[in-house]
Amino acid sequence: MLLREFWNDRFWPYCTRNLRESTRVGYESAWRLHVMPCFGGMDMGAISVELVDKWLADFDTAGAARKAWAVLRAILRRAIRWNLLDVDITRRDIQLPAKTHYEPTILSIRQQRALLQGFYDHPLEAWIICAASCGLRTEEGYGLEWSDIDLRSGVLHVERGLQWVSGHEAVVPPKTELSRRTLPLPRFAIRRLRELRPREGGRLIGPLTPPQAARQYASWCKRHNLSYVPARNLRHSWATNTLAAGADIAIVSKMLGHSDIKTTAKYYLKPDITALRDAQRLWERALVA
Structure with missing residues (x-):
């Protein structure tokens, strides 16, 4: 054939x-x-x-x-x-061209704090809070609705994604079965989301399309001199900083909705020089003991 x-x-x-x-x-x-x-x-x-x-x-x-x-x-x-x-x-052994190494730009903890403060009272504030503090995929953040957030229990439910495909919106199911998940919100987020929650509900990005939300996010960062990374890198920033703070990689993997913990380790586990020096000290201590 x-x-x-x-x-x-x-x-x-x-x-x-x-x-x-x-x-x-x-x-x-x-x-x-x-x-x-x-x-x-x-x-x-x-x-x-x-x-x-x-x-x-x-x-x-x-x-x-x-x-x-x-x-x-x-x-x-x-x-x-x-x-x-x-x-x-x-x-068989197909000779693929070498893949270009991609190192995503991420926000430090200080930059994340400044970003959240810089979006205070902005129409996208609720979205930025959830996207930056829960490690959501970009499409998951855009698809998040107020009905997905249970402020009494302090959790949000990832039920769908919202993509922009060939000039129109496409609502899609979670990427994998593990991507359909319930995530705890930090305490500051619960308090602020209670103040922001509208009576009519709807999406956290309101009537905006994903490209419109992305443009508003980028332009606000530029106008107010806030450290900017693409929306997808808010996920990278949360995961990398959470692991650096000492969180268990298996828990972070579950929060991210990864099917394999190896994915979390490959893309998000980035020990800084201080952590590497600590590892050397442990090895040296064992060596001379």
Whole structure:
């Protein structure tokens, strides 16, 4: 079967039934721009490791190559699962371009405090409180509604996300089953949210769309000389600072809604030089004892 026939007749209908809209948009773009021009007219069984390696070597950026390969791999693995393909090249050593290391900018505890104070009485204050103090994913913060917050118990419930996809809003379920979670709010947040809670409820970002909320957040930080990081890095800041303060990594992983504690360790556990020196002192003490 030709790859484009499998895409049109089987794989894309499967995607429309089972994948988030944002994921489908990414798949369709990678297919149209990169996979289809090279492999669309080929029989699936004729796609070899050698051809894939040559294809990947021609990409301008590692990011585009990796995304395109992820889509081709998903297509081929689905064909194997449906017994339409016998040889699985996706398990072999495909030569992917080196991934660019990304080190997110995070806020220090002092900067987080200044940010929360700087948004006092701003329409986005309730959102910034929850996003900065609970390690929410960006889409989770945008999708948070006042009905999700139980101020009597001091918790918020992560029930959905709100994404901006192809020029419109898309309400999506939590990323994984562990992402549907109940999180405790800090005491200052409970007190302030009681004062901010509107009678009519609704979203914490009000009538704003996610891009509008992001622009208002960035412009307010710039206007009032507040340390700015993208909304997604509020999550990074909370996790990194909470771990640095001594919280158990397993608990932080649960707060973040990670399926694997290794993800938390890889992206958020960043011991500073003081912690590293403490570790050396412990080793030295054992050495000379």
